[in-house]
Amino acid sequence: MVLAEKELAFETVLLNLGDKDQLKPDYLKLNPNGVVPTLLDGNNVILESSVICEYLDEQYPGVALTPKDVVARARMRAWMHFAEEVTVPAIRVPSFNRAFLYRFKGLDQARFEAEQMNVRKVRREMFQRMGKPTGFSREDVDIALGQLDDTCSRMHAALKHGPWLLGDQFTLADVLVIPAIDRMVDLGLEGIWQTNYPRVGEWYRRFQARPSFAATYYPGSRVSDFLELHPLYID
Numbered sequence: 287m288v289l290a291e292k293e294l295a296f297e298t299v300l301l302n303l304g305d306k307d308q309l310k311p312d313y314l315k316l317n318p319n320g321v322v323p324t325l326l327d328g329n330n331v332i333l334e335s336s337v338i339c340e341y342l343d344e345q346y347p348g349v350a351l352t353p354k355d356v357v358a359r360a361r362m363r364a365w366m367h368f369a370e371e372v373t374v375p376a377i378r379v380p381s382f383n384r385a386f387l388y389r390f391k392g393l394d395q396a397r398f399e400a401e402q403m404n405v406r407k408v409r410r411e412m413f414q415r416m417g418k419p420t421g422f423s424r425e426d427v428d429i430a431l432g433q434l435d436d437t438c439s440r441m442h443a444a445l446k447h448g449p450w451l452l453g454d455q456f457t458l459a460d461v462l463v464i465p466a467i468d469r470m471v472d473l474g475l476e477g478i479w480q481t482n483y484p485r486v487g488e489w490y491r492r493f494q495a496r497p498s499f500a501a502t503y504y505p506g507s508r509v510s511d512f513l514e515l516h517p518l519y520i521d
């Protein structure tokens with residue numbers, strides 16, 4: 287999305303996470319965390335989504351996605367941290383129960399641990415919590431939905447002051463939050479904001495009108511485009 291906002295030319299190399307391409311030796315040499323994305327800019331390897339976004343904004347400053355004002359920059363970074371610490375881990379829970387879990391169908395406990403859980407570099411704990419490929423518990427799902435509700439509530443409050451999370455300027459705060467909001471739509475969870483936090487829906491529609499949105503969420507890129515969706519609660 288940042289590349290598209292800045293109209294930078296780039297090449298995409300897609301990895302198949304179901305085939306564990308992200309854990310293959312050649313990729314681990316670039317990204318020892320074994321996750322996507324990785325940005326390769328010339329000889330520079332840049333890791334971590336939010337770091338990649340800030341790097342691109344600093345390295346290619348034409349279209350600024352960071353406020354000039356120091357206090358506003360701090361508020362932007364606080365949104366980025368919140369998205370990464372609360373919203374993104376929360377959206378993984380319904381994502382696994384509705385879609386990704388079914389990749390592990392047929393694995394017993396021992397194989398799940400050996401082939402899926404223990405091989406993860408930065409994701410072992412989450413796989414452990416998911417259990418033998420049985421999925422996240424009702425309690426875990428409800429905690430995650432509460433965190434997504436909290437995200438929407440904070441967004442609704444922030445959007446009182448302008449079209450974007452920081453006010454008039456579209457910033458990296460918006461960029462870091464959109465993946466979870468779009469995934470909520472993909473998983474049929476938009477009811478979380480529809481009644482109580484209508485500004486989130488308006489923000490999402492505004493986002494959809496930006497050319498960078500279509501460049502990011504192209505046909506085939508969403509989970510429901512390539513995986514079957516199952517019920518949210520397993521038990």
Ligand SMILES: N[C@@H](CCC(=O)N[C@@H](CS)C(=O)NCC(=O)O)C(=O)O
Pocket residue numbers: 303308320321322323333334335336406409
């Ligand atoms: N903190 C990392 C997290 C990246 C991440 O979680 N990527 C997921 C896909 S959205 C992944 O590569 N999962 C592969 C796996 O869990 O093995 C970042 O923001 O770059």
